[in-house]
Amino acid sequence: MGQLDVTMDKKKAGGPAPADLPRAIAASAKAVDATLEAVLPRPHGPQGRVQEAMRYATFAGGKRLRPFLVLHSARLFGVDDSHALRAGAAIEVLHTYSLVHDDLPCMDDDDLRRGRPTTHIAFDEMTAVLAGDALLTIAFEILADEKTHPDPAVRIALVARLAEASGHDGMIGGQVIDMIATQQFGADDIVNLQRLKTGQLFEFSCEAGPILGKASAEDCARLRAYAREMGVVFQITDDLLDVTSTAEKTGKAVGKDAEMGKATLVTLLGVDGARAEAQRRAQAAIAALGPYAARSPELSGLPLFLLDRES
Amino acid sequence: MGQLDVTMDKKKAGGPAPADLPRAIAASAKAVDATLEAVLPRPHGPQGRVQEAMRYATFAGGKRLRPFLVLHSARLFGVDDSHALRAGAAIEVLHTYSLVHDDLPCMDDDDLRRGRPTTHIAFDEMTAVLAGDALLTIAFEILADEKTHPDPAVRIALVARLAEASGHDGMIGGQVIDMIATQQFGADDIVNLQRLKTGQLFEFSCEAGPILGKASAEDCARLRAYAREMGVVFQITDDLLDVTSTAEKTGKAVGKDAEMGKATLVTLLGVDGARAEAQRRAQAAIAALGPYAARSPELSGLPLFLLDRES
Numbered sequence: 001m002g003q004l005d006v007t008m009d010k011k012k013a014g015g016p017a018p019a020d021l022p023r024a025i026a027a028s029a030k031a032v033d034a035t036l037e038a039v040l041p042r043p044h045g046p047q048g049r050v051q052e053a054m055r056y057a058t059f060a061g062g063k064r065l066r067p068f069l070v071l072h073s074a075r076l077f078g079v080d081d082s083h084a085l086r087a088g089a090a091i092e093v094l095h096t097y098s099l100v101h102d103d104l105p106c107m108d109d110d111d112l113r114r115g116r117p118t119t120h121i122a123f124d125e126m127t128a129v130l131a132g133d134a135l136l137t138i139a140f141e142i143l144a145d146e147k148t149h150p151d152p153a154v155r156i157a158l159v160a161r162l163a164e165a166s167g168h169d170g171m172i173g174g175q176v177i178d179m180i181a182t183q184q185f186g187a188d189d190i191v192n193l194q195r196l197k198t199g200q201l202f203e204f205s206c207e208a209g210p211i212l213g214k215a216s217a218e219d220c221a222r223l224r225a226y227a228r229e230m231g232v233v234f235q236i237t238d239d240l241l242d243v244t245s246t247a248e249k250t251g252k253a254v255g256k257d258a259e260m261g262k263a264t265l266v267t268l269l270g271v272d273g274a275r276a277e278a279q280r281r282a283q284a285a286i287a288a289l290g291p292y293a294a295r296s297p298e299l300s301g302l303p304l305f306l307l308d309r310e311s
Numbered sequence: 312m313g314q315l316d317v318t319m320d321k322k323k324a325g326g327p328a329p330a331d332l333p334r335a336i337a338a339s340a341k342a343v344d345a346t347l348e349a350v351l352p353r354p355h356g357p358q359g360r361v362q363e364a365m366r367y368a369t370f371a372g373g374k375r376l377r378p379f380l381v382l383h384s385a386r387l388f389g390v391d392d393s394h395a396l397r398a399g400a401a402i403e404v405l406h407t408y409s410l411v412h413d414d415l416p417c418m419d420d421d422d423l424r425r426g427r428p429t430t431h432i433a434f435d436e437m438t439a440v441l442a443g444d445a446l447l448t449i450a451f452e453i454l455a456d457e458k459t460h461p462d463p464a465v466r467i468a469l470v471a472r473l474a475e476a477s478g479h480d481g482m483i484g485g486q487v488i489d490m491i492a493t494q495q496f497g498a499d500d501i502v503n504l505q506r507l508k509t510g511q512l513f514e515f516s517c518e519a520g521p522i523l524g525k526a527s528a529e530d531c532a533r534l535r536a537y538a539r540e541m542g543v544v545f546q547i548t549d550d551l552l553d554v555t556s557t558a559e560k561t562g563k564a565v566g567k568d569a570e571m572g573k574a575t576l577v578t579l580l581g582v583d584g585a586r587a588e589a590q591r592r593a594q595a596a597i598a599a600l601g602p603y604a605a606r607s608p609e610l611s612g613l614p615l616f617l618l619d620r621e622s
Contacts, residue, residue, distance in 0.1 A: 041480065045484075047480065049487060050483060104440065107437050129418065130487060133443075138478055155467050156463045159454075
């Protein structure tokens with residue numbers, strides 16, 4: 001299938017300047033949404049309610065940042081967009097499951113997400129637990145399908161990496177630590193927590209490209225290092241928004257960190273200190289890309305773009 | 312590695328007669344438990360609590376019936392026991408996750424399982440949700456590891472089949488239907504519900520052998536048909552125990568179906584009618600094995616063994 005309509009920007013402008021990132025992100029999100037539409041089940045039969053909830057949670061107007069990373073890390077290695085978009089859909093449904101379960105009353109107990117009732121509010125708690133379970137399961141089903149890549153060795157490498165990134169020593173481990181996090185946490189504790197809770201899925205997203213492209217271990221390491229630094233930028237800006245933004249702009253409750261007595265790099269370094277740290281990390285992310293920085297304005301532009309985000 | 316100590320019975324007796332099934336099941340369970348011990352994480356770091364809960368839920372003295380099916384379906388096709396036991400461990404942790412989530416207050420709200428406090432009682436609700444998520448995730452991680460089979464095409468086939476069996480149109484679908492099941496359900500509704508809720512994991516267990524052994528589609532279909540009939544036997548005997556047994560023997564609350572107004576084949580056909588149906592299904596299961604019935608006394612003996620079980 002080659003490269004889809006998300007490449008149109010590139011053809012016109014010879015690679016978007018950083019200013020084109022909103023457009024590149026929107027184009028990628030549109031293509032990912034079409035893939036999600038195709039891979040998620042249409043509600044049918046008596047189990048339709050959980051399938052409806054899977055779709056409700058997934059189609060909530062997100063920026064699809066993780067699939068964007070998959071798509072552009074994949075293009076660096078000549079991967080067909082149709083393959084990258086399926087890997088992107090897998091990471092997006094896995095990310096969605098984590099939000100559905102995080103929002104449950106026994107976890108963060110959130111009623112609002114992206115300006116809409118959370119899944120257990122719109123449906124019920126039981127359906128939210130099962131829809132989350134089903135989204136986690138279908139992530140692996142998407143990766144295992146030969147439409148994601150003709151080579152079974154590539155598909156199983158994606159499965160292994162995603163399971164590791166999202167498991168007990170990855171995202172779930174980070175979630176556990178987050179639940180016991182206190183204001184006594186120092187900068188290293190916080191960076192470790194966030195590297196697990198949100199960073200691991202970013203790392204998978206950026207490594208999916210070189211895995212799909214059968215790139216060298218060195219290139220995998222480059223993209224992983226980029227993701228690691230970029231993940232810190234993302235998290236700091238998320239924490240900054242929690243302090244400086246309004247619920248109207250972010251579509252979710254703000255000021256929750258302070259309310260829950262949670263330490264973040266922002267509470268620890270202050271707004272200016274945290275912003276400076278994010279700036280350093282953004283430069284480190286671009287540097288980590290090495291020769292690929294120039295070849296992907298989307299990846300090299302993203303960290304600075306995140307620094308300026310308002311939602 | 313070849314066949315492990317679980318084969319010792321066979322060497323001595325040239326294949327156990329049906330009367331040896333308790334011993335064969337115990338030997339298989341012991342080998343599976345050793346594999347589970349090796350693949351589950353040892354609690355470490357601040358995320359140790361969820362890893363402890365993963366182990367608590369898994370090591371609860373079950374019969375390990377699903378891994379038993381994997382092991383003996385695999386032996387029919389010359390599969391190394393070390394591979395079968397890893398696939399068996401994967402299905403067992405997936406089964407365990409489903410129990411942990413089913414027991415949650417927002418689902419079946421059970422405090423007791425196999426005579427012990429359920430995971431959300433022994434730990435807390437948040438830890439139970441996350442431990443279930445982590446068990447589901449590690450099931451795929453176990454299958455994806457090359458120790459499960461050297462051929463990536465075999466490993467990805469196991470991943471695809473397990474995701475399908477356990478997903479929104481499989482086990483989770485069955486769980487949703489079970490939650491809305493009423494006494495208006497007819498025999499076909501009940502069989503369909505149970506084929507999804509419990510039957511799909513039995514089908515995966517019996518197909519894992521031919522998949523690991525790269526057997527023909529015809530042999531896969533034989534084992535799947537066996538599993539389907541055997542699953543009905545298992546479910547009817549489970550429902551019979553709910554009516555006729557005591558909590559002391561089964562280690563969980565009994566009489567729950569009647570209390571919750573749920574139709575089962577036992578409420579529909581009566582105890583004698585249900586037992587007769589189970590007997591017919593047991594014969595059908597053995598017939599489905601065709602030439603393999605004589606070659607696996609364990610598989611051909613199991614349906615009749617289940618009919619006589621007391622827990």
